[in-house]
Amino acid sequence: MMNIADVIFEQTYRFDELTIDLDQLSRDLGYEFDDLPEPFAGYLEQVVDDCRHLTDICGTYRLMDCVHSGDGARTVMAGNVEFKVGKTIANELLRAEKLAVFVCTAGKTISEKSAVFLKGDDPVLGYVYDIMGSAITEAVGDEIQQVISREVSLLGEKITNRYSPGYCHWNVADQHKLFSLFPAAPCGVTLTASALMHPVKSISGVIGIGKNVVFRHYQCDLCNMPNCVYRGK
Amino acid sequence: MNELLTKLAECVEFGKINKAAPFPPQMKGQDGADEITRQALDSGVPAQDILGEGLMPGMERVGIKFRENKVFVPQVLMSAKAMSTAMVHLKPYFASGEAKQKGTFIIGTVQGDLHDIGKNLVAMMVEGNGYKVVDLGTDCPAEKYLAAIRENPGAVIGLSALLTTTMTSMEKITREIKNAFPETLVAVGGAPVNDDFRLKIGADVYAPDPQGVVEFLNTKIA
Ligand code: B12
Numbered sequence: 001m002m003n004i005a006d007v008i009f010e011q012t013y014r015f016d017e018l019t020i021d022l023d024q025l026s027r028d029l030g031y032e033f034d035d036l037p038e039p040f041a042g043y044l045e046q047v048v049d050d051c052r053h054l055t056d057i058c059g060t061y062r063l064m065d066c067v068h069s070g071d072g073a074r075t076v077m078a079g080n081v082e083f084k085v086g087k088t089i090a091n092e093l094l095r096a097e098k099l100a101v102f103v104c105t106a107g108k109t110i111s112e113k114s115a116v117f118l119k120g121d122d123p124v125l126g127y128v129y130d131i132m133g134s135a136i137t138e139a140v141g142d143e144i145q146q147v148i149s150r151e152v153s154l155l156g157e158k159i160t161n162r163y164s165p166g167y168c169h170w171n172v173a174d175q176h177k178l179f180s181l182f183p184a185a186p187c188g189v190t191l192t193a194s195a196l197m198h199p200v201k202s203i204s205g206v207i208g209i210g211k212n213v214v215f216r217h218y219q220c221d222l223c224n225m226p227n228c229v230y231r232g233k
Numbered sequence: 234m235n236e237l238l239t240k241l242a243e244c245v246e247f248g249k250i251n252k253a254a255p256f257p258p259q260m261k262g263q264d265g266a267d268e269i270t271r272q273a274l275d276s277g278v279p280a281q282d283i284l285g286e287g288l289m290p291g292m293e294r295v296g297i298k299f300r301e302n303k304v305f306v307p308q309v310l311m312s313a314k315a316m317s318t319a320m321v322h323l324k325p326y327f328a329s330g331e332a333k334q335k336g337t338f339i340i341g342t343v344q345g346d347l348h349d350i351g352k353n354l355v356a357m358m359v360e361g362n363g364y365k366v367v368d369l370g371t372d373c374p375a376e377k378y379l380a381a382i383r384e385n386p387g388a389v390i391g392l393s394a395l396l397t398t399t400m401t402s403m404e405k406i407t408r409e410i411k412n413a414f415p416e417t418l419v420a421v422g423g424a425p426v427n428d429d430f431r432l433k434i435g436a437d438v439y440a441p442d443p444q445g446v447v448e449f450l451n452t453k454i455a
Contacts (some may be wrong), residue, residue, distance in 0.1 A: 030305035038255040040307065118350065123310045130350065172398050194345030194398045 009147070010060040010187060015051040018139035020132075022048075028131045043128045056107030057136055058187035059144040066099040066208065078206065081177050085206075086169030092160050092216060096208030100148045101178055102162070103186045103197075103204045106136035111199035133201035141203055152209050160213045164205035165195075178204050237273045238287040241319065244269060245291025245361070248311025250318050256311060266315040270322045280326035281333070284363060288316055292361030296444035299358075306354065313357035320360075334365040336454035338446075339381045340391035341369030343406055346399035351423060355391060358443035364450060375409040382414055389450060392436070394423040404434040411435055418453060420446045 022044070026033040029040050036044065067077035073091075075084050078099045085093065093099070110133045117126030141162060149159045166172035175195045179186070189202045197204065243249070244266040247257045251267035264272070266288075273283050295312045298304045326332040338359045342352050349371050360366040367385060369377050378390055390410060394403045403426070407419050419436040422445075431439035440446045 028305065029307050037258045040256075115349075118353070123314070123353070124307050127307055127310060127350070166397065172396055192345065194396065194402070196345065196347060196396060196399070200347065 008060060008062045008182065008186075010058065011144075011147070012055065013057045013059065013140060013143060015048075015054055015057065015136070018057070018136060018143060020135050020139055025131055025135055029128070039124065040128070043125050046125075047128045047132050050113075051110065051132060051136070054107055054109055054136075056109055056188065057105070057140060058107065059102065059104040059140040059147075060182065060186045061100045061102040061144055061148060061207075062181055063148075063209070064099050064101060064181065066093070066096045066210075068094070076206075078181060081181060083165075083174055083177060083206065084171060085163065085174075088168045089163045089170055092163065093206070093208040093213075095210050095212040095214075096160065097157075097210040098152075098208075100144075100159075100207040100209060101181050101205075102141070102144050102207065103179075103182065103189050104137055104140035104144055104202065105187050105189050105197075105199055106133045106140070106201035108188065108199045110136065111201045115200075137201045137203050141205075145207060148207055148209070157209050157211055158213050159215060160208035161215055161218065162205050162207050164203055175204055178206075235273070235278055235282070235286070237269055237276070237278065238282065240264070241266060241269045241273065241283065241287030242291035242294075245288055245312050245315050245319070246294045248308055248315050250311070250315045266319040267322075270319040274322060280323045280331060283319070283323060284332060284334075288319055288361065289363050292316055292358065293447070296358050296362070296442075296447055300442045300444045306350070309354055309357070313361060316357070316361045335363045336450065337365045337367060337385045337388035338391060338450060339367045339369065339378065339385060339388045340393065341373035341378060342371040342393045342395075343399055343402040344372055344374045345402045346394050346396060347371045348393070348395040348423070351395065352391075352393040355393065355422065355443040355446060359391075359447055359450065362447045362451070364454075373406075375406045378406060378410055379413055382410070382417055389418045389420060389454065391420045391422070391446060394421075394426060397425045400425060400430065407434045407436045420449060422446065 023033045026036050064078040069077060074087055075082050076090060076093050078101055110129055114126050114129035114133055117129060145162055165174040172195045175191055179191050190198050247260060249260045249265040251265035254265055270283060295309055299309050340352055340356050342349055356366045356368050367381055369381060382388060392403050392406060394400050403421060410417055410419055420438045421431050421436045422440050426439060428439045438449045
């Protein structure tokens, strides 16, 4: 039998396969969806139509054994790689037996398109592409999370929420270790020396797996970022 | 005050670019910043007054509303577009020296970082409040800021960073600027930056939003 920990799952998604919250996007633009004035309504429609042509939306994950050793209160081990996740996230992952490490991206096309319009003569359209890119990235994260959840539930296991380097005292530089667990450029995503992912619309992180883990919504009172994307999720 | 200037301020405040623009809905069919600036110039209003009494008050109101979360990024972008459309008409007057900006602000996202929406918003708002803005773009090493200061003596510098990893680069750049030009004022900002960090690296001001740096400039330069 193939060892599950050695399989890397990678999947591209079509825009229509994702759940995008257009109400939230409208609110990011400053309006309720039903009251979206021109040119925003037209721009949003145009961007949605255009996104249907995207072919580089992608999510990938790898399952690793999760070992709790050393400074267990602040770190977790994915195989023999140590993540200094900090107290808060370590606590959420305490009962995890496995970790899914993931990378998700809305792809190069939308990240570049947004940049072109933002720098060019239609920054508003560029901004609509920008927030759509962020929404797509998170929607891929949601999909990957569901795939993992379905997969491990067959073994009677559960998952935690997803946690990313750069949040809750987990240093963003740990992304270098996270990327070392994948072949070069998972889903086409690369990492700069300063731990910035290319394309820009990408996220990375871990999900805890085990019979006794609990899925908890983010504990936002521990963080002071008022308009964080994960607030209340 | 001249009625045209009052209207112009409203065009900037609400992002009315020109007559053809559908936005904002409540100003549909009315003249926008483009037409009104032309009319003001044609009727003899000095370019300096158009900037100082029309465009700037409009932009200031946008900055305050943005700080108070009453408007969002797209509305600011619309206002900035209205502003820059008007500025096209005023350019010759700045070139001839007949109209003057208050001072120069040099802004860039620090080395290792590629985020630019936040930096662009700051640039637009500062420009809209009557300053000349030199935008160095993203991923800027210290040398780039130093060269820009040499070209624009007396300018204030703005550094933007969105990742904690690139805040180290912000620290290094601030120190190099202060070593070479001790008198140069440095403003810092970006989501992970705060005032403790600003103090630690020896920068002069931290602001969580563009209006903060505008107010700083207005006290230091204008
Ligand atoms: C949307 C978002 C995303 C999106 C899009 C990212 C993108 N770059 O396009 C997605 C979901 C893809 C994402 C991914 C990640 N993100 Co993110 N993201 C955000 C979020 C919610 C908003 C960023 C934004 O667009 N703001 C809007 C712009 C207009 O605001 P701004 O750039 O901050 O600029 C304003 C002010 O800061 C100020 N300002 C800016 N510059 C300057 C300069 C001066 C001189 C002054 C005075 C003021 C000033 O004025 C601007 C206008 O008000 C922030 C949290 C937040 N609320 O800010 C996190 C945030 C930036 N992300 C963060 C992190 C960690 C990440 C990831 C590393 C997570 C991960 N491991 O996957 C990745 C990295 C992506 C990459 N490419 O490397 C951290 C970064 C801090 C850190 N720890 O390093 C933040 C701060 C969240 C947090 N709670 O910690 N992210």
